[in-house]
Amino acid sequence: MRETTKPKPRRWYRRVADKVLSENRIQQMKSYVWRFKKDNWYIGRYIELTGDVIDFHGVKVSLDNPLIRTRAKSLMYYGWHENDEIDYTLKYLDPALPTVEFGASIGALSCITNRHLQRPTEHVVVEANPVVVPTLLKNRELNGCRFQIISAAVGAENALIEFQIDDHLESRISSGGDSRVTVAAIGLKDILKHRGFQTINLQIDVEGAEIALVDDELETLRAHVKHIVMETHARFLTGDGTEKMLEKLERAGFECLVAATPSSPVVVFRNRALDGPTRAE
Template structure:
């Protein structure tokens, strides 16, 4: 039988579609589908996320949609393993709200996740994804800065490369918020911190006194590991009593030994 005939026979008896189905089912923690309406839905670690936001790069959307890429795999692992369920969570650089929803599912009833995202185009995605998962995530559309004011962020068509340090012709000015403001606004006495703020990690050290007194666990993605300011920040955290308890790829987990 010719190759073309064998392919047609496989299509007719369903073997090709069965193989495709098995290919997706075999991918751990990931199952992605696209609906006829054009929306893209991903499910990983029991959390659904809508990928139809135009700020998500087409290549990233494709990789997530086909199961090729596990989204925020290391952050998810560390959130599930190390996040204290009895504490509120501040998520800096929340993106589309995926990690915020993962964290919310880990928390005890009555605890809150406050998602901070600088890109105003992603606020609706965070809220929509929270709704998809029945999560009570509180959203603040603002950039992170230890000082009150505004910052300029690049307004690219991709939140994954969005950064206050991008030098592009397309920039948007956004309001900022700090950990002091967030903890005051929500009356937070003790919290865990998830940080994925694309190169602004070094600024956290300017709020070290608050972090020392109120922050129990830090899950942080390091974007510029060789940057001297970032190195100094990591060293300062360790000197101030935060012990590095786990690391994988660019993600670090610190626990406050004084709390």
């Protein structure tokens, strides 16, 4: 009796098709899950009705702020917010060193960092947006954290910086728009001077102002900063300013430990000149 079999090319095609269809279904399901968690008004409303406070990577975070849209709260509820900054902070920042954070927002990362530090009082966070600062203060109290809050923009001390306030916690330097505020500025050099810090960790998330920070304070960075965890914002900016900033840091002696990728704009640098044991503070 003649045995009937499928032609080999057809069997091969079927195996490939089954695999592709299976992978496509998996990606489709992941997309549905992401959309459900990213912008879910019902989850956000549930958070608001149950106190507007969530557990976030081991800390309590109040989301009671007019700049946080109801539907955006679901993203933090599921822990999908600043994940790379959190991971790199815990992995790379030296817990024995004082730490300065520019762009603290509502303080989720600030509270996690403060618990990571051996000396939590040697921690300074800077936030420019006056609408955000009350929530930052509340989150510090909720977690018993001991960082100092400076309400200022990054820049030369006592200069005035005007910027645009957007919704869901973003603020960018701008001369247009209706929601503009003007605040005093402070630089890294000034903070080091006032607090007497010598060698520090530095966290930066300032919606594009990181380019000016590196331009203005490169020598201060080189002399005093051992590790940098920074979110870059090339996706919001025109030109090659971000690329030049990163090259400038490398020429100044900073080694890139983590580079930005299309899915993550966060970079990590280590100052080769400050490698070795922590310097006495």
